[in-house]
Amino acid sequence: MALPDARRQRTLAVGLIGPGRVGSALLQQLRAAQPRLAREAGLQLKLCGVVARQRMWLDHDDPELNSRSHGAQTWRPSDLDAFAAHVQRAGERHALLVDCSASDAVASHYPRWLAAGVHVVTPNKLAASGPLERWRAIRQACAGGARYRYEATVCAGLPVVQTLRDLLDTGDELCAVHGMFSGTLAWLCNRHDGQQPFSALVREAHALGYTEPDPRDDLSGLDVARKLVILAREASWPLSLEQVQVESLVPPELADVPVEEFMQRLDLLDAPMAAKLAEAHTRGGVLRHVAQLDRHGRASVRLQVLPATHAFAHSRLTDNVVQFSTRRYRDNPLQVQGPGAGPEVTAAGVFADLLRIAETLEPHA
Missing domain, CATH: 3.40.50.720 (NAD(P)-binding Rossmann-like Domain)
Structure with missing residues (x-):
């Protein structure tokens, strides 16, 4: 060359x-x-x-x-x-x-x-x-x-911000965002099948480097909420973190303790998460951590039971899935999918x- x-x-x-x-x-x-x-x-x-x-x-x-x-x-x-x-x-x-x-x-x-x-x-x-x-x-x-x-x-490493930027720069208009924005929570949901306690999965994800330094940033939904705010602002929507409705997976008694104590008391998550998994099985669906945002400033982050036929039900391990509904892609949203966690x-x-x-x-x- x-x-x-x-x-x-x-x-x-x-x-x-x-x-x-x-x-x-x-x-x-x-x-x-x-x-x-x-x-x-x-x-x-x-x-x-x-x-x-x-x-x-x-x-x-x-x-x-x-x-x-x-x-x-x-x-x-x-x-x-x-x-x-x-x-x-x-x-x-x-x-x-x-x-x-x-x-x-x-x-x-x-x-x-x-x-x-x-x-x-x-x-x-x-x-x-x-x-x-x-x-x-x-x-x-x-x-x-x-x-x-x-x-x-x-x-x-997924081209999510760049994809949105390209849509906007070429004259498209964002209507809504829907997706699984946490590679950590995607991995936890995919692995959470009742074979081992949820707390053991959190410890494994932390050891693998999938979680934030404080895993509560993932489990609380705060990390995903920040991502929604970033995408909203990229579209010139003046969203602030306080406006996002967030459902936390962190028990209230562990919300403010030091990280070391939180990791020691992770077993408090096991019973609530086992109950959510049982509900998903009863309804014939799967647990997925989903974020939604629309042009009116309505934004939410929560654990949902989705039908087994839903596109998000087939995500793999740390996959993030982001769907952009725009003027051009209103009926069939543009989707970006791939691994969304890990240092590499x-x-x-x-x-x-x-x-x-x-x-x-x-x-x-």
Whole structure:
């Protein structure tokens, strides 16, 4: 294959915030793809540093940062704005921050970073589903040319946000959204057949990395509610999290206890979930966790018994299923389906967003 034209050579400075399961998987994918991207696309990805909780390290602290995983680097106290400034200086023309944290404090920095010309890619749902004023500030900050991409906030690596964006950009009109937005709850519903306690399945899902760091974000329906808010706002519907009617699977007595205690007392979920499964069997249906949204702002998230013939009844393991009812697809909704949980697929969704931004960058002078 011919080498890329020298006029198309681009360097993108990248800083990672949150080297947890998704962040670590992303680092592995970036390192594995770097030789091919440089050879075939003329794109050089330069990893400039990593922020982990209260610590960070920068590339000038460790000259081997781009060729090995973190382990023996020189750490310093984290300073998010200093970190962003470092990445921006290293990028000269093109700098990008990847936020793989689940931190609202990190999300609060997005407007400032974007206004300064730093691109942001994230699976962190808290920016796009948080206060409406902050969401508007983020969109306004992008007017200067920096790009904010968040495909992985909704269904990991599935092209859900991009599909909706394409529909809207080509003049279609969204009427309603209906779907299974939680890979975690899809996996739990598919596995919940009465052969083992529901609590054991939750522990297994947590160990596999399918759940949020606090599984209550999944079981409470809050994580799915955030996804509905993100899609509504993508369609310019001013939905807020408080407006979503959410049915929680978390017993009230476990709602506010520390995560460690919640995991120890998971058996409190077993009897209610066994009763719901029995009801589904009695009605000849299946349990599925379903979210709905319409143009009038009515939004709900709850566990439902669906007929065995329903399209959602045939989902597999961590499948997400999202149906868009639009002016063009009113009678036969457009459907996106596929695995929606796990560090690898989520990291791949983040990586794809990074590459979409890289494709728009101007080459070196």
